[in-house]
Amino acid sequence: MKIDVRLEEAPARVSEIFIGEDLIERVPGALEKALGTRSAYWIWDETVWGLWGERVESLGWLMEGSGRVIPFRASEFDKRMASVELLARRLVNGGANRDSAIIAVGGGVTGDVAGFLASIYMRGIPCFQVPTTLLAQVDSGIGGKTGVDLPEGKNLLGTFHQPEQVYIDPRFLTTLPDDELRQGMAEVIKSAMIGDEVLWKFVETNFEAIKRRDSNTLSRIISASCLLKSRIVQADEKESGVRRTLNLGHTVGHALERLTDYRLRHGDCVATGMVVAGVLSNRLGKLHAEDLQRLESICETWAMPVRIPASIKSEAIIDAVRADKKRIGDKLHFIIPVRIGKVIEFTDIDNGKFKEVLQALGAG
Numbered sequence: 001m002k003i004d005v006r007l008e009e010a011p012a013r014v015s016e017i018f019i020g021e022d023l024i025e026r027v028p029g030a031l032e033k034a035l036g037t038r039s040a041y042w043i044w045d046e047t048v049w050g051l052w053g054e055r056v057e058s059l060g061w062l063m064e065g066s067g068r069v070i071p072f073r074a075s076e077f078d079k080r081m082a083s084v085e086l087l088a089r090r091l092v093n094g095g096a097n098r099d100s101a102i103i104a105v106g107g108g109v110t111g112d113v114a115g116f117l118a119s120i121y122m123r124g125i126p127c128f129q130v131p132t133t134l135l136a137q138v139d140s141g142i143g144g145k146t147g148v149d150l151p152e153g154k155n156l157l158g159t160f161h162q163p164e165q166v167y168i169d170p171r172f173l174t175t176l177p178d179d180e181l182r183q184g185m186a187e188v189i190k191s192a193m194i195g196d197e198v199l200w201k202f203v204e205t206n207f208e209a210i211k212r213r214d215s216n217t218l219s220r221i222i223s224a225s226c227l228l229k230s231r232i233v234q235a236d237e238k239e240s241g242v243r244r245t246l247n248l249g250h251t252v253g254h255a256l257e258r259l260t261d262y263r264l265r266h267g268d269c270v271a272t273g274m275v276v277a278g279v280l281s282n283r284l285g286k287l288h289a290e291d292l293q294r295l296e297s298i299c300e301t302w303a304m305p306v307r308i309p310a311s312i313k314s315e316a317i318i319d320a321v322r323a324d325k326k327r328i329g330d331k332l333h334f335i336i337p338v339r340i341g342k343v344i345e346f347t348d349i350d351n352g353k354f355k356e357v358l359q360a361l362g363a364g
């Protein structure tokens with residue numbers, strides 16, 4: 001499958017996303033064509049390099065003259081300016097110039113850091129992404145947001161820099177730990193809730209196949225999720241309107257991550273955040289109880305938390321939500337589901353009602 005994301009630039013630019021079980025074999029040919037005379041610098045998640053390096057090297061990924069591999073220790077702790085500077089110096093010392101390109105191979109951390117570096121290196125060079133976690137394949141690898149964290153908060157420094165091409169092969173997920181797969185599944189479920197009821201049903205009925213990394217099944221869910229995200233990004237690249245729907249579950253999710261010092265994982269927090277949005281919507285008379293039940297049970301099937309730990313105070317969640325950089329003005333704004341496959345933005349949420357919902361779901 002191939003998805004073109006047309007961006008409102010003059011001249012118009014297209015970011016191409018290729019998805020399929022044969023991408024690992026096709027990358028060298030595709031890259032050679034896309035790079036032209038540019039030299040390539042690879043930034044690899046070092047774990048992924050350890051697992052896949054030999055295999056892809058034997059397939060000719062590191063072409064003659066452009067085989068510079070820079071391994072990167074990809075942890076959230078390393079997603080910071082110091083790493084960007086270090087990588088930039090490796091590029092300079094390796095001879096990278098304005099006619100070079102960066103190819104990022106790894107999860108969201110590698111993609112965000114390498115994409116950020118590409119956007120500022122010598123005022124910007126092209127970037128290619130090869131996402132290797134499910135989260136990166138359905139979410140962070142597409143859409144062009146890049147960035148690093150500050151001690152004060154996540155993703156506070158960043159740019160929009162669309163990748164030239166994205167190569168997504170679900171076979172990379174065969175080495176991905178279950179815990180990481182679950183984090184990505186939370187984003188898939190989110191996409192389905194936002195705008196794809198067919199995908200929702202497919203996920204509901206294909207738990208086993210996804211769990212055992214059946215590539216055909218994974219290809220389908222990745223394609224559907226990417227199509228949905230790319231349509232939204234195409235309509236609103238810089239997040240002034242419809243792109244905000246992608247924040248479903250994230251308003252409360254981010255608050256839970258911050259309040260637990262990131263001990264709770266992103267996808268898990270998004271799942272709980274979606275349930276909060278669902279219960280709120282149900283209490284506002286906008287989401288049918290049956291759909292709320294389906295949301296809770298799909299999260300439970302995937303062992304995602306649907307309740308808030310009692311040690312987290314509802315007031316603290318409300319404060320954290322208010323401090324979120326994505327808040328609009330003074331109002332608490334939420335993306336809430338109105339049925340499977342449809343969400344709306346709701347900006348008039350009463351503090352009292354919000355608190356009741358948080359407490360009903362276990363918050364202190």
Ligand SMILES: NC(=O)c1ccc[n+]([C@@H]2O[C@H](COP(=O)([O-])OP(=O)(O)OC[C@H]3O[C@@H](n4cnc5c(N)ncnc54)[C@H](O)[C@@H]3O)[C@@H](O)[C@H]2O)c1
Pocket residue numbers: 045047048051074075076079106107108109110112132133134135136139140141142143144145146154155172173174175176177180183
């Ligand atoms: N740019 C965006 O639009 C966007 C969107 C969502 C999330 N993000 C960012 O993405 C990051 C999270 O991404 P992530 O969940 O991919 O985390 P990650 O990059 O840290 O990867 C998770 C773990 O999986 C390992 N790994 C990666 N691919 C593997 C494979 N194929 N086999 C075995 N292990 C593998 C990594 O080494 C790492 O330990 C966060 O920093 C978040 O802010 C960005």
Ligand SMILES: [Zn+2]
Pocket residue numbers: 139187250266270
């Ligand atoms: Zn997310």
